[in-house]
Amino acid sequence: xxxxxxxxxxxxxxxxxxxxxxxxxxxxxxxxxxxxxxxxxxxxxxxxxxxxxxxxxxxxxxxxxxxxxxxxxxxxxxxxxxxxxxxxxxxxxxxxxxxxxxxxxxxxxxxxxxxxxxxxxxxxxxxxxxxxxxxxxxxxxxxxxxxxxxxxxxxxxxxxxxxxxxxxxxxxxxxxxxxxxxxxxxxxxxxxxxxxxxxxxxxxxxxxxxxxxxxxxxxxxxxxxxxxxxxxxxxxxxxxxxxxxxxxxxxxxxxxxxxxxxxxxxxxxxxxxxxxxxxxxxxxxxxxxxxxxxxxxxxxxxxxxxxxxxxxxxxx
Ligand SMILES: [Mn+2]
Numbered sequence: 001x002x003x004x005x006x007x008x009x010x011x012x013x014x015x016x017x018x019x020x021x022x023x024x025x026x027x028x029x030x031x032x033x034x035x036x037x038x039x040x041x042x043x044x045x046x047x048x049x050x051x052x053x054x055x056x057x058x059x060x061x062x063x064x065x066x067x068x069x070x071x072x073x074x075x076x077x078x079x080x081x082x083x084x085x086x087x088x089x090x091x092x093x094x095x096x097x098x099x100x101x102x103x104x105x106x107x108x109x110x111x112x113x114x115x116x117x118x119x120x121x122x123x124x125x126x127x128x129x130x131x132x133x134x135x136x137x138x139x140x141x142x143x144x145x146x147x148x149x150x151x152x153x154x155x156x157x158x159x160x161x162x163x164x165x166x167x168x169x170x171x172x173x174x175x176x177x178x179x180x181x182x183x184x185x186x187x188x189x190x191x192x193x194x195x196x197x198x199x200x201x202x203x204x205x206x207x208x209x210x211x212x213x214x215x216x217x218x219x220x221x222x223x224x225x226x227x228x229x230x231x232x233x234x235x236x237x238x239x240x241x242x243x244x245x246x247x248x249x250x251x252x253x254x255x256x257x258x259x260x261x262x263x264x265x266x267x268x269x270x271x272x273x274x275x276x277x278x279x280x281x282x283x284x285x286x287x288x289x290x291x292x293x294x295x296x297x298x299x300x301x302x303x304x305x306x307x308x309x310x311x312x313x314x315x316x
Contacts, residue, residue: 002116003134006100009114010039013076015047017067019093021082023233026190028081029058030152031102031124035078037145038132047071052089055233060189061148072096081124083117084108084284102127105286106275119286122164125152129172146179151186158240163270163288200228204241213311214271216248217304219297220255232257232264239266250274250311254300262293263300272310280306 010016018036020028036050049065069092077096079088083103093099098113104121121127129149132139153173157165160173177183193201203224210216220235235255242251249271255264265283267274267290275290281303283292294300 001134002114003131005114006102006116006131007135007138009076009098009100011043013046013074013097015049015071015075016078017049017051017072017075017093017096018078018080019088019090020050020052020080021087022089023055024052024058024081024089025055025155026058026061026148027123027125027152027156029054029061030148030150031080031128033062034125034128034145034149034152035080035102035131037142037148038128038139041140041142041145042138051092056231057190057233057237061151062144069095076100078102079112080128081105085111102131105284108284120166122162122166122169123152123156125149125156126169126172129153129175130168133172133175141176141179143179143181146176147181147186150176150181151190154186154190158243164286196229197234200230200235201238201241203228204238208242210248211308211311213308213315214247214249215304215308215311216242216245216251217307218242218253219300220253221297222256222258225256232259236264236266239268243268243270249314250307252303252307254297254303257293260293262295263297265292265294265300265303267291267307272307272314274307274310277303277306277310 018032020032032050036048039048049067051067052064072092072095075096076098077093078100080102082088083105100114101112103117104119104124106119107117208216208218232255236253239253242248250269253266257264267278269288273287275285275287278284278290278292281292281294285291
């Protein structure tokens with residue numbers, strides 16, 4: 001079993017460094033910190049680091065570590081919720097002695113000593129919980145680990161609503177839910193919105209575009225972000241405001257990101273497969289949820305045209 005191989009490798013190392021992907025979401029940080037807390041609790045003598053940078057919405061989940069370059073030379077590196085080198089945050093991960101990948105996105109490239117890639121998992125945190133359950137004789141869960149793992153499950157499954165949810169997702173959820181962390185506080189951290197954010201939701205509902213083939217989309221430029229005092233990360237995370245609309249089978253948000261100097265593209269679908277479309281524009285992801293960054297609004301219009309054709313073909 002790959003989960004045993006992963007544990008054997010963890011046991012071999014004194015130092016373990018866990019990396020997340022760029023713009024980490026709660027599933028990524030939950031996997032990273034959950035794994036760190038489990039390893040630390042089970043092997044207190046090991047040095048376990050979770051490196052990287054939070055985005056605003058993951059800040060509450062727990063502290064990340066700053067470490068020196070020299071620590072990598074004798075360390076095991078684990079990357080979570082990410083499959084390709086380019087999307088791993090902090091390129092120092094390549095300096096680890098060996099690398100393990102734990103990911104639930106479709107495989108795009110292999111470069112690790114151990115690759116545990118399985119798209120049957122609804123979230124990466126579900127994989128971490130699975131890893132713990134498969135090695136329960138040696139591993140210990142903690143309340144803090146349970147909390148961040150549950151946060152990842154909630155957000156990557158839309159609160160256990162998406163197609164990707166299985167019986168295992170629910171039972172693994174129950175496995176961490178039984179720990180005593182404060183559920184209401186967790187929901188507040190994940191789901192409460194400010195008044196400005198709520199007003200922005202209202203703006204989106206009133207102003208999205210759609211085609212007769214069932215494509216819904218929203219272009220959010222800097223002017224709109226300024227007007228509502230909203231950050232691009234938050235704006236693009238609102239893409240599912242166009243989910244659950246009878247007439248819409250695919251929905252895309254295009255959000256200008258001054259810091260990146262690019263336009264963030266968030267693809268979602270409940271019909272046409274969209275990760276190939278995302279890949280065509282330099283991105284990737286799951287079959288019904290993908291992302292990309294593109295250079296300008298001209299490319300955005302090309303994506304809209306391509307996406308509309310996919311919807312049209314799907315309807316046939
Ligand atoms: Mn994920």
